[in-house]
Amino acid sequence: MKPSALLRTGLTALVLALPLVAAAQEATIRKNLAERVPGLADIDEVRKTPMNGLFEVRVGTEILYTDAEGNYLLHGNLLDTKSRKNLTEERVEKLTAIxxxxxxxxxxxxxxxxxxxxxxxxxxxxxxxxxxxxxxxxxxxxxx
Structure with missing residues (x-):
């Protein structure tokens, strides 16, 4: 097999595996937080944030942040200092917009x-x- 074909095959496999990795991370976060924090058994959504290694955990319109393992939990605003935006506030506004x-x-x-x-x-x-x-x-x- 040519090196370019091998590279294409490897990249294709990586692209196909990314959703599986994301789903596994989400499942880990949900499981660990549900076990460790009784009030977080009903998580509505887990998604990546623009900050590497930080995940948004949404329960209703409440936004929390955690690491990829669900070992740490943050409650507060995530600020983008470069664009001077409050990402948490923007997300809550989007969730509650009618x-x-x-x-x-x-x-x-x-x-x-x-x-x-x-x-x-x-x-x-x-x-x-x-x-x-x-x-x-x-x-x-x-x-x-």
């Missing part, structure tokens, strides 16, 4: 100011002072 068209508006109050070109959904507590102040600020916005 598309505007999916909102149940059948019992909503609708107020139109101007042409109503822009749409806002406001969830407010009528007994909340901050909400009342925010609604006064919203009254100053046109075309909503």
């Amino acid at each position: 598309d505007f068209k999916d909102l149940q508006l059948k019992n909503a109050f609708t107020t139109v100011r101007g042409n109503g070109k822009r749409k806002l959904a406001v969830f407010a507590d009528p007994n909340c002072g901050y909400c009342k102040r925010f609604e006064k600020d919203l009254a100053k916005i046109n075309n909503v």
Whole structure:
């Protein structure tokens, strides 16, 4: 077999084996964390992070971080200092985002100011002072 064919065969085998390695790592993390941390028996997702050797563990919308063996557990924000982004915050925002068209508006109050070109959904507590102040600020916005 030619060296180039051997290299192609080896690379193909490596590419095919990568998902199996990732699945084994995920299974190890799930098993070890479930055994060692009773509250982590219902892990929704395990995935790699941009940081080598660090894995995201998602339970609902709570984000935790661990190593490949599930020996260590971190609770806090993962910051990308190069891009100056809070990766944990971005991930939680993505997980909790709701598309505007999916909102149940059948019992909503609708107020139109101007042409109503822009749409806002406001969830407010009528007994909340901050909400009342925010609604006064919203009254100053046109075309909503």
